[in-house]
Amino acid sequence: MLLLLMSLSLGQELLTNILMLLLFLFTIAFAKKADxxxxxASPIFILPSLFYLFSWLSLLWSDxxxxxxxxxxxxxxxxxxxxxxxxxxxxxxxxxxxRALKAFLLGTILASLIAxxxxxxxxxxxxxxxxxxxxxxxxxxxxxxxxxAEPIMHPGYFASFLGIGxxxxxxxxxxxxxxxxLYLLLATFLFLMMLLLQARINLLAVLILLPLALVYWAFKSxxxxxxxxxxxxxxxxxxxxxxxxxxxxDRYLQLPDFSYNISGDDFNSATYRLAEWECATELIADNFxxxxxxxxxxxxxxxxxxxxxxxxxxxxxxxxxNQYLExxxxxxILGFTLLMLTLFYYLFTFWKKGDYLNxxxxxxxxxxxxxxxxxxxxxxxxxxTIFFPLMMYLxxxxxxxxx
Numbered sequence: 001m002l003l004l005l006m007s008l009s010l011g012q013e014l015l016t017n018i019l020m021l022l023l024f025l026f027t028i029a030f031a032k033k034a035d036x037x038x039x040x041a042s043p044i045f046i047l048p049s050l051f052y053l054f055s056w057l058s059l060l061w062s063d064x065x066x067x068x069x070x071x072x073x074x075x076x077x078x079x080x081x082x083x084x085x086x087x088x089x090x091x092x093x094x095x096x097x098x099r100a101l102k103a104f105l106l107g108t109i110l111a112s113l114i115a116x117x118x119x120x121x122x123x124x125x126x127x128x129x130x131x132x133x134x135x136x137x138x139x140x141x142x143x144x145x146x147x148x149a150e151p152i153m154h155p156g157y158f159a160s161f162l163g164i165g166x167x168x169x170x171x172x173x174x175x176x177x178x179x180x181x182l183y184l185l186l187a188t189f190l191f192l193m194m195l196l197l198q199a200r201i202n203l204l205a206v207l208i209l210l211p212l213a214l215v216y217w218a219f220k221s222x223x224x225x226x227x228x229x230x231x232x233x234x235x236x237x238x239x240x241x242x243x244x245x246x247x248x249x250d251r252y253l254q255l256p257d258f259s260y261n262i263s264g265d266d267f268n269s270a271t272y273r274l275a276e277w278e279c280a281t282e283l284i285a286d287n288f289x290x291x292x293x294x295x296x297x298x299x300x301x302x303x304x305x306x307x308x309x310x311x312x313x314x315x316x317x318x319x320x321x322n323q324y325l326e327x328x329x330x331x332x333i334l335g336f337t338l339l340m341l342t343l344f345y346y347l348f349t350f351w352k353k354g355d356y357l358n359x360x361x362x363x364x365x366x367x368x369x370x371x372x373x374x375x376x377x378x379x380x381x382x383x384x385t386i387f388f389p390l391m392m393y394l395x396x397x398x399x400x401x402x403x
Contacts, residue, residue, distance in 0.1 A: 001088070001390070005100055006107035008382055009161040010114070011153035016382065020084070027087040039086030043345055044392045048385060051338040052078035058293040058331050068295025074378050081385030089393040097394040101168050101357075104387065108165030109186060111152050112193045118151040119143045145198045156372045157379045159199030163206055163368070164361045164387070166190040170210075171357045174217070191233055200269075205367035207233060209360055263309040273321050273371060276313055279304040280325040284332075291332035301329060319376060323369035326376060346388055353395040362388060 004019040027035075039045050052075055062068050119142045123129050130139040131147075140147060149155040169187035173180050194203055210233065218227050260271040262278070283292070283304045292300040298319065305314040312318075320326045328336045343366060350358045365374075365384065374380030 001092075001096075002099060002103040004386065005103040005390075006110070008104070008379075008386060009107035009111040009152075009158075009165070011111065011151075011158070011379060013378070020080075023084050023088065024080075027084050030091070031087040035087050035090055039083060039089075042082075042086055044349075044389050045082040045086050047338065047342040047345055048078040048082050048389075051335065051342055052076070054335050054338055055294055055331055058291065058335070059295070060293075061290060062293030062295040064295035064299060066295070067298065068293070071294050071376070075375065075381055077378075077381050077385040081382070082389040085386070085389045085393055092394065097391070100390060100394065101171070105165050105168045105172075105186065108161050108190060111158070112162065112190065115148050115150075115152050115158075115193075116143070119148050122147070144196055148196055153379050154377065155197040156199055156202070156368070157374060157377065157383075159194050159197045159202035160365060160368050160372075160374065160380070160383060162190045162194050162197070163202050163364050164383075166194070166206065167209075167357060167360050167364065201368055201371040202364075205364045208367070209363055213356070213360055263311060265312055267312055272312070272318070275310050276318055276320050277322060277325060279308050279310055279313065280320040280322070280329060282308070284325065284328045287329070287332060289332045290334060291328065291330045294330050297326070297330035319373045321371055321373060323373050323375050323380075326373040346392060349392060350395060355391065355395040358388070358391045358395070361391075 001023065004016065004023060007016045007019055010016075052072075055072055055075060055078075059065060059068055059072075122131075122142050126142070129143060130141045132138070133140050142148070145155055149158045152158050166187050169183045169190065173183040173187065191206070194206070215227065217223075218225075260267065260274060262275050267275070280301065283300055287300070291297065298317075301320060302314055302317060305311075305318075320329065324336065324339075327339050343362070347359060347362050347366075350356075350362060365388075368374065372380070375384070
């Protein structure tokens with residue numbers, strides 16, 4: 001399990017699949033009838049499983065089954081993840097939660113180091129910190145954005161792992177464990193990596209949640225000097241933008257232009273999303289109750305792009321860049337409700353058990369889903385269906401021990 005948690009951030013599909021297979025064999029070999037009964041009766045398993053099964057049910061009103069099956073395969077961990085974690089929950093030792101968190105944190109650090117070493121090797125090969133784009137004029141910096149994330153995964157997904165790793169590092173810092181300032185340095189390092197990845201929604205989520213958490217903790221512990229800590233990431237961001245190039249500032253300071261021409265080609269990242277969301281909401285209105293069905297959802301969205309003359313989105317085959325809209329398109333209000341019930345049941349349970357670290361982690365992911373369709377790729381699915389159910393089961397065990 002510790003190796004599996006470490007592997008999630010590394011983006012190595014073969015390694016993670018092998019570890020999932022080993023977990024499967026372990027649970028089949030050692031899980032008892034009581035483990036099965038406890039797991040299948042738990043909402044931790046029931047809610048994501050219902051979401052996944054309803055996704056399969058949508059094949060009844062889907063036409064493009066060839067496209068649907070790979071999508072559903074990607075989401076299979078909504079069923080398997082909570083099941084395997086529930087069956088093996090009785091085997092975790094008493095102190096396993098902190099070990100699990102440290103394993104996940106170590107994975108994010110290793111992934112970051114791999115990305116930096118890879119960028120350094122490419123920089124040495126190029127003889128510059130950048131490579132020239134296909135136009136031969138513009139520079140693409142190897143320590144930024146997609147080039148930095150290339151050996152791991154899409155930068156938006158990578159930054160989501162790093163953000164959770166950052167909160168975990170701060171959790172150990174505030175617990176005043178040994179080497180606590182090492183954890184502060186690790187949190188700082190992960191924040192700087194997020195800056196390099198130019199993950200704006202992830203950074204915004206951190207800059208929203210971290211001050212709120214620190215204000216809460218400062219008044220609860222009467223340690224008011226903690227109120228100064230939120231200034232540090234803001235200072236780091238300002239310094240990063242001040243010393244960065246114009247293209248870097250443009251990337252971070254892009255603002256949506258609500259008067260954009262949907263048929264034109266003058267888009268930035270923000271206005272691309274506005275156009276995608278405009279088309280997505282129109283498609284949802286036409287397929288409100290049960291959606292288009294998996295397999296037809298992408299074709300239907302592209303057809304809406306074409307009908308509304310959003311040629312950039314049509315030619316580049318963009319998805320909706322919002323998981324909530326993406327789910328609504330595919331399986332309508334019924335499937336969307338199942339997804340939201342899963343998210344908010346997990347969130348409510350973490351809060352009820354006093355697991356405020358994972359309240360922060362899940363709120364962070366919920367915000368990240370606003371501008372990325374993270375459950376359309378396996379790394380977003382694995383993050384949600386491995387890390388969070390495990391933390392749920394461990395929170396339950398900790399609550400029982402406390403009582």
